[in-house]
Amino acid sequence: MVRHIKRRQFVALSGAAGIAGLAGCIGEDAVEDGDENGDDEGANPDEGGQTLSWHAGGTGGTYYPLSGDFKSIVEENTPHGLQVQSTGASVANVGSLAREEADFALIQNDIAYFAVNGTGLEEFEGNAMENIRGVATLYPETIHVITQADSGIETVEDLEGASVNTGDLGSGTQVNALQILSTAGLEEGDFDEQNSDFATAADQIRDGDVDAAFVVGGWPVGSIEELATTSDISLVEVSGDLRESIKGDAEWFADDTIPSGTYGGVDEDVETVSVQAMIATHEGLDEGIVEEVTEAIFENTDDITQKADFIDAESAQDGMPIDLHPGADAYFN
Structure with missing residues (x-):
């Protein structure tokens, strides 16, 4: 049974309809610890690479330092740069992904399921964020x-x-x-x-x-x-x-x-x-980029300092609640 939670103080929908309306409301409180744009760690792409926006969580949790590990790995092993941003974490991050304002984000697997299926929380009912895709699950x-x-x-x-x-x-x-x-x-x-x-x-x-x-x-x-x-x-x-x-x-x-x-x-x-913590993206991101980023992370897990004992390609689909992005699927399967 899915228990539907009505959360007082949550950002009100104010009659917004559809994915764009819901995502815009959820995203209002997304940035908490960075500068006014949430740009905490600037990207360093090489020639031919792209700057990719990676939404993490608050600086006092695990998402933010783990995202710093991913930034170092991706920038050392691909031409791309990650711009890591501190945010209000999972619910804020699914809104950013749905609007394609974030290229990647760390979220909880339950929130991913709720967002994609338009269920579980009153704020998601009838407003499924169907463009969000999974990359990998990480750790409990x-x-x-x-x-x-x-x-x-x-x-x-x-x-x-x-x-x-x-x-x-x-x-x-x-x-x-x-x-x-x-x-x-x-x-x-x-x-x-x-x-x-x-x-x-x-x-x-x-x-x-x-x-x-x-x-x-x-x-x-x-x-x-x-x-x-x-x-x-x-x-x-x-x-x-x-x-x-x-x-x-x-x-x-x-x-x-x-x-x-x-x-x-x-x-x-x-x-x-x-x-379960997981990496998510959106369906609009290039398949080749997602495959490169996914491969860089899971071929270099020895360089991860946060939750390293749990993060492994063999377990990276355990508890995955939503469809994989084709780029992630190309690497894992």
Whole structure:
């Protein structure tokens, strides 16, 4: 069953119709950390190459440094340059891809499915972004629910009445957080929702400005690592009957475990769930370019510093929820 989430504070559709209208609304909050154009890392194409726009996520998560790895690999092994931009991540990124303002983007596999099929979220209903194509899946994106060690919050249900940062407005993190909270029986008004990027959420936990925060990313997430060096933190388990119900409501979630010692002071394994990070593009991008970029990344995985243990050509189609771009298909198949 797909649970349809109505997210308060999401960018309103205001009567927009069709892919272009929806994508324009979603894209309004796309840039969060770069200059006014979101141009964080300029491209360096060689003669005959193209400048390709690559939309990542917030600088406090995994998408942004991983995109920096991809930039280095692509620019060393193809004539093309990647212009990496920090954004509001998955939901913002599918809007950019649908408008063909981004050539590549990192997104969650659940958001990719929702966007292409026009389902899952109220904002996607009847507005399928059918031009988005898959390139490769990368690694599990783990749901972290962070709180201060002495908060007394031990279960997701304990977040009733709490102040909770559910992630950037319009991000995949916010989508996942509200899905999990809803399955736990917490709806709008049952908690005080705050929205920001991962780095700001960590600061809010440190300063006591929120009781808990959701962060979705491959462990270890840099902003949580940094927080754990200065504050005593706890990670709330998503386990047992709740975890089974979450997977029943949303089949893209999978069991996951954050190993003990991943973050300072967290000395036991933490059971939770995860989605899958993936690279996406759009059908208008040249097949040869997509094949060159895909080949460069997966033939040079030894040069990847983020989540390198998971990123491999053999597993790059596991959990792929949408049609492949012909350029990616040419490399993998």
